[in-house]
Amino acid sequence: MCLGIPGCIVKIDDAARMLATVDVSGVRRQVNIACIVDEEHPVSSCVGDWVLIHVGFAMSRIDETEAAETLKILTELGEAQAELEAIHLSAAQQGGHAE
Amino acid sequence: MKYLDEFRDSAKARILVTEIEALVSTMDVPHDRPLHIMEVCGGHTHSIFRFGIEGMLPKQIELVHGPGCPVCVLPMGRVDDCVSIAERPEVIFATFGDAMRVPGSRKSLMQAKADGADVRMVYSPLDALAIARNNPAREVVFFGLGFETTMPSTALTILQAESEHVTNFSVFCNHITIVPTIKAILDSPDLKLDGFLGPGHVSMVIGTAPYEFIANFYRKPMVVAGFEPLDILQSIWMVLKQIKEGRADVENQYARVVPDEGNAAALHAVSRVYELREFFEWRGLGSIDHSGVKLRDEYAQFDAERKFTIPNVKIADPKSCQCGEVLKGVIKPWQCKVFGSACTPEMPLGALMVSSEGACAAYYQYGGIKQHAAAE
Amino acid sequence: MNIAPFIRSRPLGKVYVPTVTLSHGGGGKAMKDLIDDVFVEAFDNAALAPLEDQARFDLAELAAHGDRLAFTTDSFVVDPLFFPGGDIGKLAVCGTINDLAVGGAKPLYLSCAAIVEEGTTIDLLRQIAGSMARTAKDGGVEIVTGDTKVVQRGACDKLFLTTTGIGVIREGVILGAHLARPGDVVLVNGLLGDHGAAILCARGDMALETPIESDCAPLHGLIETLLAAAPGVRFLRDPTRGGVATVLNEIADASQVAIEIDEAATPIREEVKAFCEILGLDPLYLANEGKIVAIVPPEEVEAALAAMRAHPLGTSAGAIGRAHAGEAGRVTMRTVFGGRRIVDMLVGEQLPRIC
Numbered sequence: 001m002c003l004g005i006p007g008c009i010v011k012i013d014d015a016a017r018m019l020a021t022v023d024v025s026g027v028r029r030q031v032n033i034a035c036i037v038d039e040e041h042p043v044s045s046c047v048g049d050w051v052l053i054h055v056g057f058a059m060s061r062i063d064e065t066e067a068a069e070t071l072k073i074l075t076e077l078g079e080a081q082a083e084l085e086a087i088h089l090s091a092a093q094q095g096g097h098a099e
Numbered sequence: 100m101k102y103l104d105e106f107r108d109s110a111k112a113r114i115l116v117t118e119i120e121a122l123v124s125t126m127d128v129p130h131d132r133p134l135h136i137m138e139v140c141g142g143h144t145h146s147i148f149r150f151g152i153e154g155m156l157p158k159q160i161e162l163v164h165g166p167g168c169p170v171c172v173l174p175m176g177r178v179d180d181c182v183s184i185a186e187r188p189e190v191i192f193a194t195f196g197d198a199m200r201v202p203g204s205r206k207s208l209m210q211a212k213a214d215g216a217d218v219r220m221v222y223s224p225l226d227a228l229a230i231a232r233n234n235p236a237r238e239v240v241f242f243g244l245g246f247e248t249t250m251p252s253t254a255l256t257i258l259q260a261e262s263e264h265v266t267n268f269s270v271f272c273n274h275i276t277i278v279p280t281i282k283a284i285l286d287s288p289d290l291k292l293d294g295f296l297g298p299g300h301v302s303m304v305i306g307t308a309p310y311e312f313i314a315n316f317y318r319k320p321m322v323v324a325g326f327e328p329l330d331i332l333q334s335i336w337m338v339l340k341q342i343k344e345g346r347a348d349v350e351n352q353y354a355r356v357v358p359d360e361g362n363a364a365a366l367h368a369v370s371r372v373y374e375l376r377e378f379f380e381w382r383g384l385g386s387i388d389h390s391g392v393k394l395r396d397e398y399a400q401f402d403a404e405r406k407f408t409i410p411n412v413k414i415a416d417p418k419s420c421q422c423g424e425v426l427k428g429v430i431k432p433w434q435c436k437v438f439g440s441a442c443t444p445e446m447p448l449g450a451l452m453v454s455s456e457g458a459c460a461a462y463y464q465y466g467g468i469k470q471h472a473a474a475e
Numbered sequence: 476m477n478i479a480p481f482i483r484s485r486p487l488g489k490v491y492v493p494t495v496t497l498s499h500g501g502g503g504k505a506m507k508d509l510i511d512d513v514f515v516e517a518f519d520n521a522a523l524a525p526l527e528d529q530a531r532f533d534l535a536e537l538a539a540h541g542d543r544l545a546f547t548t549d550s551f552v553v554d555p556l557f558f559p560g561g562d563i564g565k566l567a568v569c570g571t572i573n574d575l576a577v578g579g580a581k582p583l584y585l586s587c588a589a590i591v592e593e594g595t596t597i598d599l600l601r602q603i604a605g606s607m608a609r610t611a612k613d614g615g616v617e618i619v620t621g622d623t624k625v626v627q628r629g630a631c632d633k634l635f636l637t638t639t640g641i642g643v644i645r646e647g648v649i650l651g652a653h654l655a656r657p658g659d660v661v662l663v664n665g666l667l668g669d670h671g672a673a674i675l676c677a678r679g680d681m682a683l684e685t686p687i688e689s690d691c692a693p694l695h696g697l698i699e700t701l702l703a704a705a706p707g708v709r710f711l712r713d714p715t716r717g718g719v720a721t722v723l724n725e726i727a728d729a730s731q732v733a734i735e736i737d738e739a740a741t742p743i744r745e746e747v748k749a750f751c752e753i754l755g756l757d758p759l760y761l762a763n764e765g766k767i768v769a770i771v772p773p774e775e776v777e778a779a780l781a782a783m784r785a786h787p788l789g790t791s792a793g794a795i796g797r798a799h800a801g802e803a804g805r806v807t808m809r810t811v812f813g814g815r816r817i818v819d820m821l822v823g824e825q826l827p828r829i830c
Binding site for chain 1: 100101102103105106110111114115117118142195222223224225226248249251252255259300303304326329330333352354355356357358362363364365368
């Protein structure tokens with residue numbers, strides 16, 4: 001089932017049972033964080049983490065760097081396209097072909 | 100909304116569409132044989148329709164909607180089993196919303212509820228467990244549905260129930276696995292696919308390695324895709340690049356959520372609680388080996404199949420139902436003989452018309468535009 | 476016509492038990508006490524005071540307001556009875572006022588029929604009646620007649636209300652779902668989906684916490700302002716069950732036009748968007764109880780928007796789409812992403828998706 005949504009963990013409700021409250025643009029729900037807790041990320045450190053929520057469970061920690069990278073590729077593509085457009089436009093204005 | 104809105108940006112959409120058009124124009128795509136890219140997962144189907152992505156793509160690309168909707172592949176016999184459990188007076192039957200309308204041979208869970216069965220919609224298996232805690236005199240049965248995405252959540256709930264010594268909670272397990280499904284598609288003689296968009300949230304659990312057979316053995320590109328429209332467009336672009344470059348690799352477009360190695364805690368819970376069934380029945384696709392899981396003996400007390408006697412009858416799909424062919428992408432929804440006539444969202448013959456991500460329901464609701472354009 | 480003014484000769488009855496029983500529906504003193512204590516006490520007005528089987532009005536006085544009588548009825552079975560932003564009583568009064576007002580009528584008088592499940596507390600009824608009275612006062616209407624029935628436990632869910640209303644439409648005000656023309660603009664007076672989301676949340680099945688409140692409000696004042704500024708308005712409707720998407724489909728069908736919505740222009744609260752994303756719901760199908768959809772000819776759009784935005788219930792008013800000469804009866808949406816999809820009539824109820 002795929003309807004996952006990114007949310008931010010705002011507080012730990014029950015460390016023993018791995019329950020936390022997550023916030024999605026002002027909507028809050030208790031979720032189980034067992035899947036995102038490990039040695040590097042103990043329960044207490046999870047506050048402020050952005051996670052993918054699915055049916056009441058935090059299933060994955062969202063990687064900020066990867067997210068930025070994905071968007072960066074698109075921005076760069078856009079810039080490359082804009083450059084190409086500009087070249088074609090100026091070539092058309094000069095009445096010749098760009099090399 | 101963070102991590103959502105940025106991936107719905109229309110300016111970036113235009114960039115990607117331009118790139119896709121440019122790429123496709125350098126490839127030799129025959130006029131009568133467009134490139135077929137299948138999105139396996141129902142969530143992708145829904146996104147594609149909701150955002151009108153298909154209409155943005157050049158004619159040389161055709162999206163084939165695959166069988167990755169767990170509600171859609173639920174056989175009628177299993178729905179009958181659900182209804183029979185739900186109709187027991189001591190049972191509170193807790194289920195996800197869209198499973199409620201799937202027709203069984205007599206009735207759907209929604210109809211059973213109207214007839215007096217205590218059927219309750221829940222967002223999470225944890226909520227079903229809470230109902231069990233709050234109703235100690237009743238038996239709460241959770242309808243465990245979904246691919247590997249929801250297997251861990253059901254498993255972790257069972258483990259929670261065990262640690263709290265809850266005795267009135269059980270799961271009717273209908274979890275299915277994605278790999279045999281994809282294999283069945285690839286082995287299907289009627290299908291010629293050029294690439295796949297991989298299920299993003301299943302992969303969040305199982306990682307990307309399980310798909311390597313698609314690239315290595317079947318030589319098809321496979322890109323694990325996110326669910327926002329930019330994710331889908333970017334993934335399509337990545338599949339096209341692979342086709343153009345003559346590659347067949349497993350790539351991860353959804354790296355912000357999907358770790359290549361999957362989720363250890365989730366996989367651990369899954370292997371603790373479940374074991375593979377020898378075979379499992381899929382609506383429209385028949386029986387597929389090792390495609391479903393059941394609870395291990397150690398968790399028998401949480402297994403509704405062992406707690407209750409269920410009819411367990413295999414019911415054939417209605418003769419006119421062509422769900423199987425649509426699920427495999429062999430025919431388009433509107434090519435099904437009963438689409439829109441005997442089979443509508445109000446009176447669905449098959450599950451593809453019931454679930455909001457079934458290709459038929461999606462076409463019926465959202466997609467008439469392209470269909471009409473094609474008809475003109 | 477001179478009628479002797481009614482002077483109440485007896486004091487109102489009171490109920491001293493905490494809950495409603497079947498005897499309160501029996502027609503005898505217990506029932507009279509219940510009606511007095513809960514409804515008459517709260518609604519208190521001249522037309523109601525005689526407590527006859529019917530309220531009576533001078534026709535000439537009614538005709539002073541316009542040339543057509545508007546008449547509407549609605550039943551309210553909302554669960555839960557109390558929700559953020561309102562309750563079943565407020566909802567009933569607003570709903571009926573709005574059904575009259577969207578026809579261009581000045582809402583005047585309401586009736587209130589209550590079906591009460593035995594075991595419901597009297598206090599709850601007093602609260603609801605009080606809410607109805609306050610809402611009626613804000614809405615400039617009077618509740619002038621009613622009926623009360625008590626049914627066995629389980630025969631209804633605590634309280635069902637049916638409100639019927641009459642109003643009078645001013646001469647020259649012509650509104651109809653069949654009047655939309657290509658080029659007309661679709662306006663709404665504010666944020667969509669609040670009520671539907673608030674109710675779903677309040678039911679608690681999904682265990683979601685939100686600050687979302689119902690937008691339940693009487694709209695006659697806003698509508699009067701709108702019609703004064705833009706007399707060419709073709710049609711008004713409050714998008715209750717089924718939401719904006721359903722209303723637009725009805726208009727497209729009745730007028731035989733196509734309508735296209737611009738998703739980026741649909742005003743939806745962030746929390747409602749998030750709520751819908753989590754559950755896989757479409758906000759365009761969620762109910763609204765304080766909103767209107769207005770079909771306005773293009774030359775009057777500016778005036779219409781200015782008038783609405785100057786009114787407290789229209790500060791977020793905006794244009795969300797346009798009628799055009801495409802496939803008749805078809806409603807489409809240009810998505811935020813730049814694609815296009817169909818927005819069809821809802822089939823059954825929207826169910827939360829998991830996928």
